[in-house]
Amino acid sequence: MCRANLDDQAWTDRPSGASCEDGRFCTSGDTCQAGKCQAGAKDPCDDGVxxxxxxxxxxxxxxxxxxxxxxxxxxxxxxxxxxxxxxxxxxxxxxxxxxxxxxxxxxxxxxxxxxxxxxxxxxxxxxxxxx
Structure with missing residues (x-):
């Protein structure tokens, strides 16, 4: 994310734990960790039955x-x-x-x-x- 008050020439990491999307279908609940989007829970296909x-x-x-x-x-x-x-x-x-x-x-x-x-x-x- 761009936060000009920290550095108007570079991207600033989102806070750890912030929601993100890793681009994979088979994960859900992805979160930011140290500037990278980390996969959340595997296999969101469980129907609960x-x-x-x-x-x-x-x-x-x-x-x-x-x-x-x-x-x-x-x-x-x-x-x-x-x-x-x-x-x-x-x-x-x-x-x-x-x-x-x-x-x-x-x-x-x-x-x-x-x-x-x-x-x-x-x-x-x-x-x-x-x-």
Whole structure:
């Protein structure tokens, strides 16, 4: 940052602990430390649901990936209740029961549509096309 009262010919370090952005997708809460932006917490992709498993962060693709569900054989993870169960009122996709209308974590242009396909994400036709 420029602070002319300290040096009008050079940049002055921001205070340690000040918020910054390190430019990496897979970190969050970056802070300034001794004039450099230091990465914060790794992997901001955690959805907070234990039965969906540990989500992954792909730095190259700037995207989050779904984890491997922790449920037993024949069970589905209910991400709303964070429990494993045998029934699903939404889309049963890769061991997770997604509520109707839920966007695909890996591709926001796809959604769960029980009417169109209860076992796979489908194209989100309600999403407006960009310019």
């Amino acid at each position: 234990s039965c969906t498993g540990a989500e992954t962060c792909d730095e190259q693709a700037n995207s989050c990936g779904a984890g491997v569900p922790t449920c037993g054989s024949g069970e589905l993870c209910d991400p709303i209740a964070d429990v494993c169960g045998l029934t699903c009122d939404g889309c049963a996709i890769d061991g997770v029961c997604y509520p109707d209308g839920t966007a695909n974590l890996r591709n926001e242009c796809e959604v769960c549509s029980v009417d169109r396909d209860p076992f796979a994400f489908v194209s989100n036709t309600s999403r407006a096309a960009g310019p």
